[in-house]
Amino acid sequence: MTAKLKTAVVGATGYSGFELTRILLRHPYVDTPVLLSRNSENNGTHNLADLFPAISGNGSHPLKPLSWPALKEQGVELLFLCTPHEASRALVPEAVANGLRVIDLSGAWRIKNAHNRAVYGFKDEGTPTAAEFTEKAVYGLPELHADQIRSATVVANPGCYATSVILAVAPLLKAGIVDRKRGIISDSKSGVSGAGKEPTAKTHFVSVADNLSAYGVFGHRHLGEIAEQLDLRADDLTFTPHLLPIPRGILSTVYLYLIEKMQPSDIEAIFRNFYIGKRWVRVFATPKLPEIQFSVNTNYCDIGFNLAKDGRRLIVVSCEDNLLKGAAGQAVQNMNLMYGWGEAEGLQ
């Protein structure tokens, strides 16, 4: 047997970092990951199992301070960043300079177009390094960019909402059947883990339970990412996130108008053909629609649709686990491509 891949995770104490660590711990071709913390409080003293008792009983998982020489010495080849986007802007170039490949789960390097990226207000915008890595980073959506991902040095892992919307719409746009001028609307709903682990007034149990709220209307960060991947003008896409009273899972209800009247079987064929051989997308036979429960705790993105009797109004529903296909699971799927393994390794 060949040696297992050595990986490291920065930010394992967040929700997606923890999910990623759990997957890496059971991945057949990956060694026990090195866990790194940017938070000096956590360094050395903490065992990840103390913060997440769900993984206790499985050995010790100490959090160590990030040190490039130490990573080199340990033979680490691949670095996962589960860090805020500003942190990733700095860490990705350093990691590459130290000879590592990187999968960055933040929004730091996902967007090529400066206009679409403006909402982030990156401080290093305009520097040569920023330009270099914007160019270098591959958008890590395996169903669209598998070939580029295989050889990538830097993979920008997609946003959770973005994954659910892009996978619902891309096959239809590619087929040229969507009336773009009438606009595309994604009414998306996410569980609370998507908002991160930071305790805030918004994530307090009493604020979320028995409630639903829209937020980030017309201004969510994932908007530019979606528009860019779908090659849409930002104004042709309306994206409204809502906060659901559930821990995890995303459902996007996407509204599109077709150029010409079509049959449901035409639409289903488009989806099925597009996703042939794509291990982690399940296309539902119309009129059956996915529900959040079906994909939670899996790496699937589930897609279903209903076509109105007028043959023109199309509703696509896509569901995924925001921490898996929307974050950590997709990161592992990208790793599997980068190292020539099956896309499902470690994810079943």
Next chain:
Amino acid sequence: MTAKLKTAVVGATGYSGFELTRILLRHPYVDTPVLLSRNSENNGTHNLADLFPAISGNGSHPLKPLSWPALKEQGVELLFLCTPHEASRALVPEAVANGLRVIDLSGAWRIKNAHNRAVYGFKDEGTPTAAEFTEKAVYGLPELHADQIRSATVVANPGCYATSVILAVAPLLKAGIVDRKRGIISDSKSGVSGAGKEPTAKTHFVSVADNLSAYGVFGHRHLGEIAEQLDLRADDLTFTPHLLPIPRGILSTVYLYLIEKMQPSDIEAIFRNFYIGKRWVRVFATPKLPEIQFSVNTNYCDIGFNLAKDGRRLIVVSCEDNLLKGAAGQAVQNMNLMYGWGEAEGLQ
């Protein structure tokens, strides 16, 4: 002091019937309501407080069989029907023949246009009685039809979803600013009490919790009701209900396109002017949006909106408690109009 109004409720054991009974029990101008059950199991033997211990400690609330002579003898003037729509199709004409005014919470008599009504498949469709009561029934949305409601013999209390969508859209259509040709979309989400008290696989806790699902896509019964009240062609309105993992509350996210570029202040003025003097609609100052929690356990419909920077894409969010403004509270608001009382009596 003048005598209190004598009322009766058929179907007090359902969710909206129970909420209605609670309100009537504390209404200052209404006598203790007579509770009637169509279910012979419940007759006589059961006290409503046995089924809903939340109201125990408040006297006895026996359920009696429905008898027109008994109602006459007790001096009942107003009958509330919290019954399935087929039952209401039969009971409303009988009640009127017995000299009662009726507020019917079902979908039996809400829709004038036969095409919009077809989804119900009423068995008495085409009979003279059906024609007579279709004509006679007043759609009980006080913010639109207060004058007709005041003098109505039969009030068809609106659907819960319908209330949330109509109140969000009517002011904009009246102002003539909506591009109807581009279509109106309402992505609506409701708590489980909207699905009724019948235990089914769909309402099982394990099916609903940690989940979200779309249902009734392109075919929900409230679609025709909304289209008719808004004077839209059914095909110009896309309405998608979703089942939320919460007991009560509705949030509708409504997407519209404006004919001309406008300012947020223009839109806010349209809403505020339309709802002047309307006690139970709260218009939020943009960009603040309502959340379900704000209106649960109240009779309010809350309305807020965001306008895109392009000045053309408008998102309206409306929230209400589906059992109050969406059912029992609105029924009492209608009663208040019918008897010349303040619209807030019993509802504060």
Next chain:
Amino acid sequence: MTAKLKTAVVGATGYSGFELTRILLRHPYVDTPVLLSRNSENNGTHNLADLFPAISGNGSHPLKPLSWPALKEQGVELLFLCTPHEASRALVPEAVANGLRVIDLSGAWRIKNAHNRAVYGFKDEGTPTAAEFTEKAVYGLPELHADQIRSATVVANPGCYATSVILAVAPLLKAGIVDRKRGIISDSKSGVSGAGKEPTAKTHFVSVADNLSAYGVFGHRHLGEIAEQLDLRADDLTFTPHLLPIPRGILSTVYLYLIEKMQPSDIEAIFRNFYIGKRWVRVFATPKLPEIQFSVNTNYCDIGFNLAKDGRRLIVVSCEDNLLKGAAGQAVQNMNLMYGWGEAEGLQ
């Protein structure tokens, strides 16, 4: 009509302060309360309805800085403190010195016995003022101390858990049927609002949802309060709080052993006799047990019990809304007693 009582609330922005304010706003004998904030951020600029949109549409509710002269000028007679216990230790003496009566919802003045109080570690312990107000404060449980409450200057409003346990056990101890030597156990479960509005890792939605956890085992602050009111040695009482994934409500399952074998009807008679004329306690006919839903959004404490066939092992279940009978509702019940009004005024 006589003038309405003028009241003020410090801490209206917390959960119990907000509930209290809602009740006072609709209380028939109380003027619109003056809302005071200790938090300078909130002063002047904020309207309570901005923080809690649920009460918007009901006039303006500005938060003002606390000033004793201003309160005097406004004619305020009664002050409610919804403040942390250390704050209440300082504010209560000041308020009394300024001629006010006070209902303090914190744990500052509930416990007479220094040993039972030690867990709080009050900084002013041992001062003459502390001694004076410890003596002066009346424990505000109306079902036990109505006469003292009527004439009290300072009412120490009970803890939420304490209310649920004391009301479940006091009738049995008074009847002398409990084998105290075998110990009394209360396994109590509370909704998250009991933990306060502060966002913490513990109150994050993802930490609470789909979960249950015990906390404060053998060391919760309410232990001494319960023991003192029930005249138990702290070691004879085992009290285990648990955090439930619901916004509000408490259920306590209390385990006791009887000295002699008894019949269920004997036990029911003891409860019923003890609570004759007590408006806000509902005794359930055995074997029916209360559930949290029955009392949420009411001021009731519901009590039911089951007796084992051996006639010796007794389980009492009590339920209440932790923000109402467990906090704000009980405070209003106390006010009603202090001013000679019916115990239910404002609470129905």
Next chain:
Amino acid sequence: MTAKLKTAVVGATGYSGFELTRILLRHPYVDTPVLLSRNSENNGTHNLADLFPAISGNGSHPLKPLSWPALKEQGVELLFLCTPHEASRALVPEAVANGLRVIDLSGAWRIKNAHNRAVYGFKDEGTPTAAEFTEKAVYGLPELHADQIRSATVVANPGCYATSVILAVAPLLKAGIVDRKRGIISDSKSGVSGAGKEPTAKTHFVSVADNLSAYGVFGHRHLGEIAEQLDLRADDLTFTPHLLPIPRGILSTVYLYLIEKMQPSDIEAIFRNFYIGKRWVRVFATPKLPEIQFSVNTNYCDIGFNLAKDGRRLIVVSCEDNLLKGAAGQAVQNMNLMYGWGEAEGLQ
């Protein structure tokens, strides 16, 4: 590689049957299980993935009618019964007569003592077959009876509550430190999947959400099973189940009194020694206590405890996933023992 074990599952459409099927589908030493349905509606026509879309995309999983000759022909050696207890009373003897080993997840064969079993009211009580299989069945709690399980023909898989209570208490009783005369109390709380998939008024979302209720007080079926395994008189054990508003997970808070004053380290040593080499029990270092979230979606039973300062009052908290360690996971653990595999195979 040797041939994989051929298994069949009766009742794969229930919650525990479905979980079991999921585990068997990925178990390295088990062939794709044959899925059998007692419900003729499901036979032939249904694919399990249609009922549980969560497993779609994974091949077809047809439900077939139960036929002993067909099972023999397919080479099935081990039968799992996820059937109601009365069904298992009939099926287990038939299966053994047909040469199969059986793991029965129902309560049919768990209890040896007729008195403890009486609550079930089995119709075949007293027949020679009943006596034979009562004798033959091994109680399938691997931490207590691994040797017997290895060679068993019939394994009676423990109840979910019973597992959580027995594992919390058995080490302490074996150590002889518990004052049995003072009684043992288990206040247990379970998620709704424990109540089964049947839609009822009790399992309706609106009945469960925002609620907590005790049920089966002094009379739950698992009481006799627990008492028998712990060798307690039923009257020395008080067991109170509660229904939690969560889909899955059990937390039992167990109250015991020690014969002599002890130190926490003594107790921790007793637990740790008892569970040495037991793969699926995690003992927490006191005072840390398990929470339901830690073990959901795992096969662990987590155990922690707190000892009062008096050194006599002990509270043990145990948590598990009621569908895994409390049902399907434990069944697989038993299968692993029966076939000489590692206890963790298929469960990681």
